[in-house]
Amino acid sequence: MNPRPPGADLPEHPDHLWRDPEPGRSYDVVIVGGGGHGLATAHYLARNHGITDVAVLERGWLAGGNMARNTTIIRSNYLWDESAGIYEHALKLWEGLEEELDYPLLFSQRGVLNLAHSLQDVRDSVRRVEANRLNGVDAEWLDPQQVKEVCPIVEISPDVRYPVLGATYQPRAGIAKHDHVAWGLARSADAAGIDIVQNCEVTGIDVSGGRVTGVRTSRGTIAAGKVALCAAGHSSVLADMAGIPLPLQSHPLQALVSELLEPVHPTVVMSNAVHVYVSQAHKGELVMGAGIDAYTSYTQRGAFHIIERQMAAALELFPIFARAHVLRTWGGIVDVTPDASPIISLTPVKNLYLNCGWGTGGFKATPGAGWVYAHTIAHDTPHPLAAPFTLDRFTTGALVDEHGAAAVAH
Amino acid sequence: MLLIPCPWCGPRDEAEYTYGGQAHVPYPQDPASLPDEEWGRYLFHRANPKGPHAERWCHTAGCRRWFNAVRDTATNQLLAVYRAGEPRLAGGEANGRDLFA
Numbered sequence: 001m002n003p004r005p006p007g008a009d010l011p012e013h014p015d016h017l018w019r020d021p022e023p024g025r026s027y028d029v030v031i032v033g034g035g036g037h038g039l040a041t042a043h044y045l046a047r048n049h050g051i052t053d054v055a056v057l058e059r060g061w062l063a064g065g066n067m068a069r070n071t072t073i074i075r076s077n078y079l080w081d082e083s084a085g086i087y088e089h090a091l092k093l094w095e096g097l098e099e100e101l102d103y104p105l106l107f108s109q110r111g112v113l114n115l116a117h118s119l120q121d122v123r124d125s126v127r128r129v130e131a132n133r134l135n136g137v138d139a140e141w142l143d144p145q146q147v148k149e150v151c152p153i154v155e156i157s158p159d160v161r162y163p164v165l166g167a168t169y170q171p172r173a174g175i176a177k178h179d180h181v182a183w184g185l186a187r188s189a190d191a192a193g194i195d196i197v198q199n200c201e202v203t204g205i206d207v208s209g210g211r212v213t214g215v216r217t218s219r220g221t222i223a224a225g226k227v228a229l230c231a232a233g234h235s236s237v238l239a240d241m242a243g244i245p246l247p248l249q250s251h252p253l254q255a256l257v258s259e260l261l262e263p264v265h266p267t268v269v270m271s272n273a274v275h276v277y278v279s280q281a282h283k284g285e286l287v288m289g290a291g292i293d294a295y296t297s298y299t300q301r302g303a304f305h306i307i308e309r310q311m312a313a314a315l316e317l318f319p320i321f322a323r324a325h326v327l328r329t330w331g332g333i334v335d336v337t338p339d340a341s342p343i344i345s346l347t348p349v350k351n352l353y354l355n356c357g358w359g360t361g362g363f364k365a366t367p368g369a370g371w372v373y374a375h376t377i378a379h380d381t382p383h384p385l386a387a388p389f390t391l392d393r394f395t396t397g398a399l400v401d402e403h404g405a406a407a408v409a410h
Numbered sequence: 411m412l413l414i415p416c417p418w419c420g421p422r423d424e425a426e427y428t429y430g431g432q433a434h435v436p437y438p439q440d441p442a443s444l445p446d447e448e449w450g451r452y453l454f455h456r457a458n459p460k461g462p463h464a465e466r467w468c469h470t471a472g473c474r475r476w477f478n479a480v481r482d483t484a485t486n487q488l489l490a491v492y493r494a495g496e497p498r499l500a501g502g503e504a505n506g507r508d509l510f511a
Binding site: 234236237240245246247248249250294295296297298299303304305338394395396397 | 411412424425428429446447450451453454455456458459460463465481483484485486
């Protein structure tokens with residue numbers, strides 16, 4: 001019997017880690033969106049580029065959008081070289097981020113299994129493992145017995161509806177505590193003098209002579225030398241204010257947690273074919289994500305039949321979960337691109353920048369996205385790792401198709 | 411789960427339907443002559459408004475016919491449904507008329 005209750009080892013919730021400033025009249029850089037990516041961008045603008053006359057404007061509360069709604073999975077086992085570049089850069093930053101921020105993020109490299117359920121899955125997965133290795137990303141192909149050794153609670157019987165034929169395994173993958181990531185980044189940005197302004201909704205983008213000059217907000221007009229959009233599901237709405245059409249579709253994506261349970265699940269398990277991905281949080285909840293709802297929506301809620309289908313699949317994979325209870329479900333809005341890869345880009349409007357399209361998998365990229373986006377903003381030219389992800393690939397056709405590795409069916 | 415009124419069958423659960431994306435997107439008349447920007451726009455860009463959105467649905471598990479609907483993406487409320495081939499509705503037409511009557 002373990003005398004310590006689940007969660008006893010977690011740090012206490014902090015008091016105040018950043019100021020709550022009134023928005024100023026003007027800034028060198030205004031970041032629209034105070035989620036993980038916006039805060040990471042602010043952090044790296046200060047740390048890497050010495051740019052601190054910056055405001056992060058957040059419509060609601062800090063990191064209350066997708067940053068609070070995702071399943072916190074971190075990995076870099078994508079197929080293409082371009083993706084390996086940016087996601088592996090992010091993973092390497094994760095590995096030093098607690099020290100960099102001097103803040104506990106509960107980053108736990110417990111590995112991720114991506115299950116294969118069909119012969120085609122197996123072929124694609126083995127190909128991806130080989131591609132990962134060529135790019136210096138740790139990856140292994142495991143047979144069902146090896147899957148069982150890594151995660152004993154996975155059902156590997158051949159008689160189930162979705163038999164496990166094997167899995168890719170990335171040992172350096174893992175999870176982190178999303179709130180702590182946001183708080184650590186916000187504290188760092190604030191300490192550098194950056195204003196984090198909550199309850200400040202951007203209602204318009206001022207453009208003059210093809211150049212951005214500021215934003216209109218629910219708390220007044222703010223002049224800006226540069227404006228960096230970082231608003232995930234609402235990116236289309238914001239870009240539309242500057243007359244820029246984006247190749248995005250905003251869908252609800254749901255996740256859920258069980259009650260607190262004893263530790264039973266040592267790793268992260270994802271399954272493309274059955275639309276479920278599962279880990280066990282530090283406190284003990286099982287955290288599970290579903291597939292997206294088919295239609296576009298900004299409602300931050302999804303349909304229950306999606307959850308029901310996902311639970312049915314999860315029970316096939318993990319019979320031990322049969323008596324767990326769903327404690328809470330929620331939805332976020334994910335901005336999906338045609339090729340399931342992000343957009344980090346300059347725009348047709350001078351000094352207006354774009355970081356969006358991370359779709360169902362933006363959390364894992366948080367530090368990497370912030371790093372390359374800050375560089376892109378500071379130098380007015382794409383960071384080399386972001387260069388393949390500019391907006392013009394939807395004209396040239398140079399897509400980075402990651403539907404296979406994006407894990408959530410689009 | 412949405413309750414979607416099929417123009418032929420009446421209100422049925424969302425699970426009976428398949429979503430078909432934005433409605434009224436014509437195939438370009440002469441694709442080969444289009445500049446890359448316009449062809450890219452046809453291939454990759456679809457409306458993503460926060461508000462009324464004209465979209466296609468197929469009553470897959472019912473009459474198996476395609477039709478169009480106007481749905482408010484900020485609330486998921488269905489504002490109008492009409493048969494394929496009929497002119498686009500703005501969504502205000504349902505005012506004073508119960509879609510589900």
